[in-house]
Structure formats: structure tokens, C-alpha cells
Amino acid sequence: MTKRRWSVATYDGNLSGNAVGSVAPTHSITSASDLREINVAVQQSPASSSHSSTPPVRRILDDPDLVAATTRKSSACPACRKQKIKCIMENAMPPCKRCAQRGLLCSPSKSLQGLMKDQTRWNSRMKRHFNRLQVALNEARAALSLPPVLVMDEIDTADEEAKVRETDILSDDALDTVEGTLAPDSLASAPMHSLYEVTTLRSINETNRANDTANAQSDMQSRGLVVDPDFITRGVITIAEAEQLAKLYLGRLDHFFYGHLQHYLDFASIRKTSTLLALTVCTVASFHDPLGSELYDKLSRELRNLASSLMFRPRLGINEIKALCMSCYWLADMSWMMSALVARKAVSMQYHTKHLDQPDTDREDFCCSQMWLLIYLSNEQISMLQGVPQSGVSPNYVNWERHMASPFATEADLRLVSHIAMLLIISRVRELFGLDTRKKFPSIHVPHLREFHAQLDRWGASWSGRLEIARNKHIGHFPSEAVKLHWHFSKFYICSHAFRGLPTTSDVVTGTLPPELQDVAECAITTAFSVLDLVLESEEIKAALVGMPHYFHTMFAFAAVFLLKVATRYTQYVQVDIERVFSTIRQVLQVFGQCPCARQHLVHRIASGLHEMLHRCELQQAAEVMAVTKRAAGDANTDRQTLTEAESALNGVDLGVLDDLQPLELENFDFLSALPASWLTEFDN
Template identity: 25%
Template sequence: MAEAGTKRSFQQLQSPVPGSENDADPSSERIGPKISKTVTACTECQKRKMKCDLGARGAICGRCEKKGLQCVVNKSLQSLLKDEAQWKREVESDASMTREAVSEILKALDLPALETFRQRCLVPRENSLASLGDGRLAANVKFSSYKESPGNAVPSRRVPATMAMTRENSQEPEQDEAKSSTIIADPMRSLYEVTKLRNLRSNPQSRLRQRYTSSEDDFISSGKVSPQDAEHLFDYFAKYLNAYLWGGIALVHADLMAVRRSSSLLLAAILTVSALHVPGKESVFDICYAEFVGLICDSMLDRYHTLDGIRGLTIGAFWLRKLSGHAVRIATELNLHQSYSRAMKGASENFEGARLWFLLYVCDHHFSIAYGRPPVIHENNTILNHIKFLQLPQVTQSDERLHSQVAMFVILTNIYHTFGPDIEEKLAEGDLARVEHFNKRLDQYRAHWQERLAPNRYIGSYPAKGVYLHHQYAKLQLNSLAVRGFKLDFANISSARRELASIATSSAVMILQMTLEEPDIRNAIVGVPLYLHTMITYATVFLLKIYRRWDNTHLGVDFAEIQGLVSRVIELLESVKASQRHLAYHIASGLSKMLNRFTAIERQGSKVIPTAQETTSSRDSSYPPAAVGDVGDIRPLASYSDMVDYDQYFPFGFFDVLSATIPE
């Protein structure tokens, strides 16, 4: 023991005193150094070792007030420890309340208990980048290389180089698996049950659940698009464009804020499509389109998807880009292909999933059959029995309109598989009877569906007239097969084949006449998805080519009538009010050049079509195709003008029966 009056060293102060309370109870908490002295004098009085009356006066001592000095008290260690203890008690109380609240939320959402998330804290910091996909929406993650790009360029994005090979938090089986009574599962599900690796499937907790995103972190709040423009474009889509997309299936939200909270991908798709149709919104379109492309890239490897994300991809596919395959893949990960059977068994929560699956079927066939490509979604019992879905009590007129399209594409897909995709394969005479059979099915389709569709407050009688237009287009596609595969040196054509060719020609003329003369069809030129523009373009090209190839076969084709119809169609397309990015202007320019080529041939009386260099267009469109520089350099994908290959509309794969016989 130290002698009296001898100061102890710092080490002695830190070492425990024998026989102390700590020795008696080792399990007790370690008590810090006990300091009894409390500082009551300010620093100025301490320096001069004078008595300080700060304690009695409060804010400032008498000497500092008299001398005009700054009265400061240095807190002792005791005061600091007291403050720290109080802060710790408050933090512990807040943490306890937060834990109870989170536990209640997890319980209400039927999610795993909070304790199952404890292992996330054990993941090393250096591996946090690899596990970004485990709990965050990829579209909202901004990596260190993220940088804002000016104008319409896509922001730089860097994908994590490593896979998130982590296991699920809870080893409990899924609720749907627990409820299932079958022991037969998909092979991949068995692999997942063994490994529990996240990357082997989409997030099971995200299926058919609403996930909310922050409206404070989108391209509207960042100032890229003004709130006024966003509201205007959303209102345009909700009232007008949504009506052409069978009204209410692709958009289930009442206002813009609900969309912003639900899905950034859906928001970008709606604003991009609307800006494409509104005059003077080219710059807004470029910004929205760049954002849309970036979100699509982010969604490719994302494990977390929602119905609204699929709706956004579907909207983009109908008007902007061939995204139907990507949307279908995500939909199958969410098991939407099983929603129909569950909804028919009374599971009302699967109704929206079933509606969306039928919408994807139509979208998929819009960009497959007419392009000579096999569809992704096949005609299984869900599709073949789609009419039963209309017996559910939740069905509206929107479902009636959508299922009229499903019924049409069931027939067209049957035609595709019956006659094959080879545009050079000539149909035998025996095959013509099957063409007649499909003609009867198409007539039955029109009689069944045209009277079922009621007018719409925004688009008038387009639903019913659209059925007739689709009917005529289907008959054009079907009956044109009668002349598929004929070469330039053929001598005769049978009466049965000539009759079918005449039906195809009449259908093409009817399509153009309806487009020009029916107000509801004329008004739909700006608003409808790309498929209607496909109809108009194909009918026009078919008439021009059928005249040049078979005008001597008495098909009733008059060049003056064709020239007049095509000229009026070009004028209609040039006069529409839309963004200069709209496809109508590009179709008008292409048809104008093609018509001038055929007019030059007619004047010369020649059967040989000159090359594009030998003829020039005398009709200059007032809305020329936008140059790449006008649209902006969007990476990693090309610009909108480059991505939409307008030449692909002349001709169309399987149904372009003349592409193998007429040189361009």
C-alpha cells in the first residue's frame, strides 16, 4: 500500500483494489473511476485561484461580468459520464420501441420474425456490394460510378461483379408450399429447397405484394421532368392512351403520386409513352425514354418484381420497344401463368394476376405472329378456356375488349402453326380448303365479339369498330397465303386461289377505307399501339405489290384506286398531331417514297422496279425522321430512332407473302 502522502501512479489507479466490490462479484458490471469533485468555477477564476460565484448567479460569475470576460465552465469527467448515461438510456428506450413496432409490422405482413434477420449483421462490409440484390430494389441503387448525364443520356450504371450467393433468412417453407398438398414440385424448386440460395429464384416475399418506392428519389423530384409536365402526361395517358389499351388493365392507379410510390418503371413507361404522343414534348420524351431504358437494364437481374413493374414493361412494349419477352419472363417468375386457375377456384387475390397474364398474351402475339416469329406464350388450357374468365363477378368491359383480342390471336396462332412460317412455301390446292375453314372462324369471331363491346367515353365506338378492323386484317393475313410462294414465271392460277387472293385484296382496301372514313379510327391513329400501324402499313404495301405482280389475273385491282387510297393515307399520317418521334411520320415518309417508285414504274410501263437510287421522293414529309443527334446518344442501347427499325414494317415476315417474289 502506498505511503501516506505519496501519490499513486496511473496504473495503480486503474488496477482493482483488493477486497473491493468488484472482486466479491466478478459478474457485476465494471464501475468506472469514481470522481467526487464537481467543477463549480469558471476557467478564468480557476486560473487565478479565486472564488467564483457562478453557482449562485447562474449564467455568468461576477468577476467575468465585471471584466467583460467569457465565463466558461469545463465539464468534468463526472458530468460527461452523467450525460452519456442519460443518452444511452434514451437510445435503449427508442431501440426497444422500434423493435416492438417492427415486430408488429412483420407479424401483420406475415413475414419471418425479426430474429431471423440477425445474420445479416454478420455479413462483412466488403461483401455488402455483392448482396445489394438481397433486400433492395436495383432500380433505386446508385453505385459509386453513378453520375447524372446531361439531357437524354442514360446514367452510367455498374453492375456488381459478383453474384449474391447468400441463403434465405428463414429456413421455413413458403406459405404457398406449406398449403400445397402435392409432393410433386418443379425440379428447380427441389434444388432451391436443398441449397436455399437466393439467386435460384425470385424473392418469394415479393410475389403479388405491393412494394412502395420513394417519390423523393425519382426523376421528377430530381428536376429532370417538371411536376406540371408529369401531371399533364399522366392525365393524358389515364384518359386517352389507357382507353386504347383496353382501359384499366395496364393502369390501376388513380393519380400520379400513387404511381410514383408504386413503381419507377411504370412511371417512366407512362410518361415516355405519353410524351411520344403529345406535340412539342420531344425533349421530355428523350429524358423519360433515357430513364426508362436505364430502369429496364436494372430490372434484368433484379430479384424483386411487382405487377406494376410488369405493367410498365408491357406499356413500353405496346408503344416503344419489343419488351414482351422480358415481361413474360418476369411474369412467370411471379407465377402469373397459374393465376387463372387459382382465380377460377375462387382465389380473388389472383384476379389481377390473371388479367395481366392475358394482357401479356396479347402483347406477346402483337410482336410475334405478324413478324413471322413463334410466340412465347402458348395456347394451353388457360388461353383456350379464356372465355370462362369472363364469368367472374369482377369482370368489366375492359376484360371483354381484352378477351376479344385473345380470341383473335388464338385463331391467328392456329393459322401460323397450320401453314408454317416459310414465306417461300407454296400452299397446295388441298390446303385452300383449310383456308376457307379459317375464313369461317374469323367471320364467327366478328359476329360474336362486335356486338359485345360497348362505346367508350374517351374513344367512342372504337372498341366495336376495332373488332371489325382486326377481322379484316386477319382475313388479309389469312387469304394472302393463297398466293404465297408463286414465282415470276407462273402461268396459271386456279379459280379457288384467285378467289382467296381477291378476298385478301378486298380486306386490304377495306382497312384503308375504314382508316380514312371512320372518325373513331382516324382519331385512333395517334393513340393506338403499334399493331394498328402494322395493319395500315401492311395493307398499303400489299396492294402496291399485288398490283405490280398480278394485275393481269383479274383480281379487280385498279392502280388509280390504289394510288388514291395510299395518297390519302399518307396525307392522314402526315397531318396527325403528335411528337415528331411518333411512328406515323416515319411511315408516311416511307410510303411516300414507295408510292413514287411504283408511280414511276406505271408511267414507264415497266415491270422492273427501279432501285432506290433511281427514284427520289417528290413528296417531302414535313416531319422527317429524327436524326440520331436529335434524339441523343443513349447508352448502352442505341437511340430511339436507331432502335425502332422503321424498315421492318415493310415487309412483315410470315404474312408478307410477296417478299420472296418482288425485288425491292
């Protein structure tokens, strides 16, 4: 029979001798072999089955106090333990005396108790180190007006990793689809439903909708994407500069944008909500700051990069939608792309259905309806100014009467829907007359043109009275003045169709303007003067030149260029007072030159380009007057080209600059395309 080891014998004796008492062995368990022997002995012991169904060894190992009490501390090195001799170490540190004398490797193996103590000390040290890092990080974030990083409780890492893997799989297999449906699945449903039925892609939208349901509707106003590190943390601008720009925006500019950010108190509150919104606020404010030219170059580059990163993001918060609408509203050099992006995102999140559900919705859905009207406003204005088809929102999904029936509608909504009502008329004009400016305007459409003209008159009379409200302390009477400006510009835009497809005086003359279009063309000239006269006569418009959306500035540029080209190239069709044209534009240039804003602002760009164009037109007019005078004097051998060359040389101007006045294409007018390259800010990718 094999002799039992002393540890097993001692342990077995304690178990059999005391059934209820505490375990108090004279020696501790030292190795895995000891545990196996103890387990065998306990299983063979008849007394072990009468106390508990749990093996005693298991109960001992589950109790850290018992483990500490039954663990023998071994400090001998392997060489001395093999020889069963005393291992003497000075200061309890290897090597021992015997190993040092013999040149042996002395590395005592740690006991279970020693390992547990080392682990406890390491955990305690790491916890203190983590706490110090946590405090330092939160102090740094507080200095940058960022929220603190919270310490999370223990989480099930296995479940979290499974969720991450599931999200990655879904995102890899996802289609570029619209979330939600207008009607339940049926034979008449959208074709995409069939794809969902034969593939596993349906679970993608169901997962998105389940996640959306988990987020409370009341949290929509504050939901947004916060990027860390953001443009402040990375040092694009300082926190002091950002706070100053946000103060400028919230104090004045936001009132032009219908006051959608008035519930924010300062830059810190905006920054906590959405990085894109905070960046857009700073970019727009620097654009209107006379000292913000350098800041605008940096911020606009950041804005382009951040907006590009949102291109394939499945969802955007309400604040990201606001930020994109703000970019379309003020920043002409990126409004075309931004308007297309925000329209797609809003459609994918069913903003159009929330608009049509008015007025029976809550405040959050009403805010989505406001954004939907702003998106339509931006898309319609930009497509009209560019002379291209609509790229976003169909007028069939716009109903401002429903929107105004909501109990949440305010004065700002009244201003917004006044512009929407006017653009709905313009959209019907563009749909009927088309966009091809090369074809002459057919006489058959003259009655329709007059009917649209009458509709605009009724619109102007109606909304001028409805917006005669108390003066706004931030933007004065700009809302009512804006209605007048829209009225004149819309009539001017419609009447300008009379000049479609007409050759200029430099071309071969093939005819004159049809009689039925004569009064329409004259009305176009009259209303173009009215647009520019409002800039000169209305103090409210002058004060709002820095702050109003770029749509208004394009109105002024369009009217001015129209008058210059009619006065120099289309005099065979209509009579125009050339001196009045030149005088009016000089006065407009003086007003624009006094506007305090960044050098990239449209008023400065328009002023520079318009000044150069005016100078060319004056030279051309002077040369034509000189040619007429010499012909009247009998110098028949001098043609117009020779006289113009002489006059241009006399004034030190190259003849080639006069050829820049191309034939008038009113529908495709884009003032930015006529600017020298040096005026347009270039941005890195």
C-alpha cells in the same frame, strides 16, 4: 505491510461505517488503479457480502448519478501534478504559468466527468444538426411530391448487418430459376428439384417464398420499386411537365389500355408507387403529345436504361409488370425486347397459374390474370407482325372463359378477351401453315384455310354484337370499331398466304396462281381495301389514330404496302384496280398527316415512308404505260429499261429507287425495317 492509499481507506471506511446509508465519500475515484484497489478492499471487507451479491464498485459504475458524484475533477497538467504543486491556469485554459515559463508542453488530461460532459455536448449538437437536416430534406422532397423520410427507431445493427451478409451470399449463389412450383416435390417433379436436393441452392427459393409470405396479399396492388433519385429528381423533365403528361395519359390514353391505372389520381400517386410505372406513363404520353418530341427522346432513353436494370432482378411488382405491358402496347421500337422481358418475369412469379385458378381467386390474383392476358396479347401480336415463332406465352395457358367467369370482370375485360379469342385462332393458323414464306402455299391446305376463314366470320359476328355498348366518353365507340378492324385484318392476313413463294413480274415467270387459290387471293385484296376504308370512313378510327396501340398502325402499313406491291409486281396473278390503290393510299396519307402527335409516332413515320413508296410506284406505272404506248406505235427497238431510264431522268428521279420494291414477303413484313435511318431515334446505352 504496504501502506494503503487515502482513496481506498476513505472508501472502505464509508462502507463499514454505514451499511444502509448512501455513499458519500470525501474524495472521488481518479484512476483505474484506484478502482482496482477499491475492488480488492471491498472483496476483503466482511461487511461487503452481507448487503448484495453485486459488488459495490459495479453498482457505483452502473449508476451515472453516483459516478458523477464520486468523480474528482482534476485540472492540473501532468508536469505540475508530478511535482505536486499548484497548477495555475489563466481562464482555465492551458498552458499554465509554470509550463509557459519553462517552455513545457502543457496538456491537462480530462477527467471521467469532463469526458462525459464533452460527449453529452457533442451528442446534443449532432442531434440538433441532424434534426435540421431532416427538416430541410423533407421540405425538398415535399416540393418534388416525394414522401418524407421517416426517422427510424433504434435498431439492432448487428442483426441488420447479418441479414445483409446473408442476402449477399444468397444472391451470389443464386440460380436463374422460377419461383414456386406447380406441384409438390416427387419423382415426376421438375428437374431443378434434383439440383436443389444436392446443393444448398434450395434455400434461395425458400427464402424468397418466405419473404413473399411476409408481404400481405392485399399490398400487391401498391407494391413497386421506387428509385431515388428518379428521373424527376435528376432533372430529366420538370415536375410540371410530368404532371401534364400524366394528366394526358390518365384522361385519355389509359382508356385504350383497358383502364388499368384509373385508380391513380395524379402523377404524385403514381410516382410514390413505382418509378418504372411513372416513367412509362410520361414516355407514352410524350409519344402522343404533338409538343412532346424532345421529351420523348429523353424519356425513352431513361426508360430503356431503367428497364435494363430490372433484367436480373428476381422479382417485380404488379406495377412494374403493368409498365412493361404498356411499353409493348404502344412503343413499337422497344416492344420486341420488352415483351420477352415481361413474359419471363411473369412466368417466374407464377402469373400463369393465377390465371388458370380463375375464377376462384381474390382481386389481386385477378389483376395478375389480367396482366397475363395482356402479356399473351403483346407476345402474339408482335410475333405475328414480325413473322417469327412465339417467344413467350403458350396458348395452352390462356383461358379467357375462366377469366370472364370471375366476379371482378368488367367491360374492359370483355374488350381484352375479344382480342384474345381472335389471336387464339391466328395462333392455330400460324402453327399449321408455318412461317416459311419462300415456299408456295400447298393446295392441300386450302380447305383448312377456308375453315379458319369461317371461324373468323363467326368470331366477328359474335363479338360485334357483344361490344355494341354505350359510347365511352373518352374513346367513343372505338371498342366496337376495333372488332371490325381486327376482323378485316385477320381475314386479310389469312388470305395473304395465297401469295407465298410466288415470283414477281421482274422474275422468270414459272406459272400462274392455282385456281383453288384464285378466290383466296382476290379476298386478300378485298380485305386489304376494307382495312384502309375503315380509316377513311370511320370517324372513331380517325379519332383513335393517336392513342391506339402500334399493332393497328402496322395493320394499315401492311395493307397499304400489300396493295402497292400487288399493283406493281403481281398483276400477272390477280386483277387489281391500280388507280383505286393509288387514290386510297393518297387519302390515307391525308388522314395520317393531320394526326397531332410527336414526330416519332408511327403515323408520321408511316406517312413519310408511304408517301415516298407511292411516288415510286406511280413513276413505275407511268413508265410502263409509256412503254406499252410506244410498242403499240411500232417502236420495237425500244425496250422497257430504256424507256424507264428516260422517264426517270425526265422526272429527276434515279432509277435505283425503283429497285427498292422488293418481292412481297407478307409474313415477314416489318415496316420499321424499311424506314430510313434518320427516322429511327438512336439511344445511348
